[in-house]
Structure formats: structure tokens, C-alpha cells
Amino acid sequence: SLLESVLLSVSITHVSVLEKSGNRSGKMMAELKDNINRPLAAILTINTIANTVGAAGVGAQTMVLYGNEWVAIASGILTLSILIFSEIIPKTIGAIYNKSLVTFTALTVRGLMMIAWPFVVLSESMSVFINRGENSRESKASREELLAMAEISEDEGSIDEQEGDIIENLIKLDNIPVEEVMTPRSVVFALNQDETVGEVVEKNSPIAFSRIPVYENNMDHIIGFVNRYTLVNKQAEDQFHIKMVDLMKPIHTVKEKESVSDVLDQFVKRRQQIFMVIDEFGTTTGLISLEDAIETLLGVEIVDEHDRVVDMRELATAKMMEKEQSESPHNR
Numbered sequence: 001s002l003l004e005s006v007l008l009s010v011s012i013t014h015v016s017v018l019e020k021s022g023n024r025s026g027k028m029m030a031e032l033k034d035n036i037n038r039p040l041a042a043i044l045t046i047n048t049i050a051n052t053v054g055a056a057g058v059g060a061q062t063m064v065l066y067g068n069e070w071v072a073i074a075s076g077i078l079t080l081s082i083l084i085f086s087e088i089i090p091k092t093i094g095a096i097y098n099k100s101l102v103t104f105t106a107l108t109v110r111g112l113m114m115i116a117w118p119f120v121v122l123s124e125s126m127s128v129f130i131n132r133g134e135n136s137r138e139s140k141a142s143r144e145e146l147l148a149m150a151e152i153s154e155d156e157g158s159i160d161e162q163e164g165d166i167i168e169n170l171i172k173l174d175n176i177p178v179e180e181v182m183t184p185r186s187v188v189f190a191l192n193q194d195e196t197v198g199e200v201v202e203k204n205s206p207i208a209f210s211r212i213p214v215y216e217n218n219m220d221h222i223i224g225f226v227n228r229y230t231l232v233n234k235q236a237e238d239q240f241h242i243k244m245v246d247l248m249k250p251i252h253t254v255k256e257k258e259s260v261s262d263v264l265d266q267f268v269k270r271r272q273q274i275f276m277v278i279d280e281f282g283t284t285t286g287l288i289s290l291e292d293a294i295e296t297l298l299g300v301e302i303v304d305e306h307d308r309v310v311d312m313r314e315l316a317t318a319k320m321m322e323k324e325q326s327e328s329p330h331n332r
Helices: 002-009 012-020 024-034 037-066 068-096 102-115 117-130 143-156 161-175 197-204 228-236 260-270 290-298 312-327
Strands: 211-216 218-227 252-255 274-278 284-289
Touching (some): 002 024, 002 037, 002 068, 002 102, 012 102, 037 068, 143 161, 161 260, 161 290, 218 284, 252 260, 260 274, 260 290, 284 290
């Protein structure tokens, strides 16, 4: 019962840590848990044989020494003793001290499997028959379980609050659509392709954004982006006549329903820091930056000395409310 308790209660994560550290018992335990029917068959076989033989022996001896009338009493005492000393106490110890008993359990169970090998083979054959037609393997740990593990580790002090938040955000990242974290179109700062360096600097100095989308005719035709430092360099070189279309670089677009996780992968692969966001009809709905994706992962706003507004989504909401109030009949 002690071995069974340790085998079932020790977490796969702890076993994995032992295995990766080169611990021999960790590797053995990983093999046992990977095909848990075999060690369980060995443990239960030996346990059942021991209890059965013990009960039969005690019953026979009681009958010889004290007669039939004492057999029932002896059976009751034996059953209670087995329950306490062979089940409750060993399983409690195994559940509490499972980590420190990994080595002992792994070595002992391997020995029991050799002793009870015929029963192990029989159990494995029965398992194959029962699982026949079942092709998919059950996931070792679901997203919900990983989230729960992160919360438990945070509560126990194994990781701090910030680390716990990052783990939780990372797991949730795949379920967060771009539209929830992007800068809305209404507050996206963009430049016309025909504007010159001189015009841009005169109207927008100092330029607050490091990368600025460039459009043709309107915001639904974004054709690239320009770098703020490129504009500053051209200004320093007195090249005020150069148009944005001659300075811009290509810009990638993503769908607003794509997950932040997928977009973060694209940022890394494309080595870019801003993407335009479009809806299912190809209409521009906003802009997402690498900073937005990282902020979602970290759960905090990243603000530098050039940021005039901390949260662009809040700015968009405020502008929308101002517009609605100005269009209200009470203000006419």
C-alpha cells in the first residue's frame, strides 16, 4: 500500500525534474508511471497474496488453538489490523512523503514486477484488450490543470506573484484575440504616402511613435510604415522634400480574430514590431505592436519616456464617449 500510494501520488512534474537532473530513480519512476498498469498489477498481486495467505494462516491457527468459536473474533481483529497497519497508515505515509520515497519505491517496485511477472503480463494483456480501439492518448496535463498548478505554486511560495501571473497569462495567451489588445483604428497615428519629411516634422514634432503606418488615400489602404529615426535622420540631412512612400518599409497584416500567441510567433519569425489589424472584410480595425503582445504576457503596461498616453484603448474609449456626447441632442 505504501508503494502504491507513492506511485499514484508523486506528481509527474516532480518525476520529470528528477529525470532531467540525471537521477536514476527519477528515470525508473518515469518509466513506471508511463505504463502504470504494470507496477500496479505487481503491487496488488503481492498485496493480495500476502493478505489472503495471512488471513488463511491466522484462521487455521485460531481454529487449532482456540476452536471454531474464536475464528470470527480473530477474523474481525485481523481485518481491522490489516485496514489500519496495511492500508491507512502506509498510504498516508506514502501520500505525505512521496517525494522522499521515490528512490525506495522505484527500486522496490521493479523487484516486485520481476517476482510477479506472469501477473504483470496478464494485466498488460487485459489492458490492451480493454483499451482496444482507443487511439488518442489522454493529455498529461490540461491547460486548466497547468493554471491550477501555477496558482498552487504561487500560494505555497514556490514562485512569486509576478512569475505566477506570467505563467497564467502565457497559458491564456492562445485564447486572447488580437482585437482585445490592439490599438483601435480611431487612435492610430498614420501618415499619407505623399507627405514629405518637412510636412511631417512641421505638423507632428516631436514625433511620439517609433513606427508609423503609411496609407494610400485612406486608412483602409495601409501600404507600409516609416521609422521615426529615419525621419529624424532625413531632417538632420535637410532632405525635407522626400516623401513617405520613398522611406517606408513593408508592413504585415493580421486578422483581428487571430490569437495573441500566434501573432507573437509571427513577430519573432518576421522580425517586425508592428502589424496592421484587419477584419474579415479587409477593413483596417487597428494596429498591434510587439509591445502590446509582451504587455499581455506580462500583465503590465510598458511605458517609456516618449509615451504621451499609457493606454491607447482607454484613449479610444474616451474619444468615442466625447463623440457620442457631442452628437447628443442635448448638446445641439
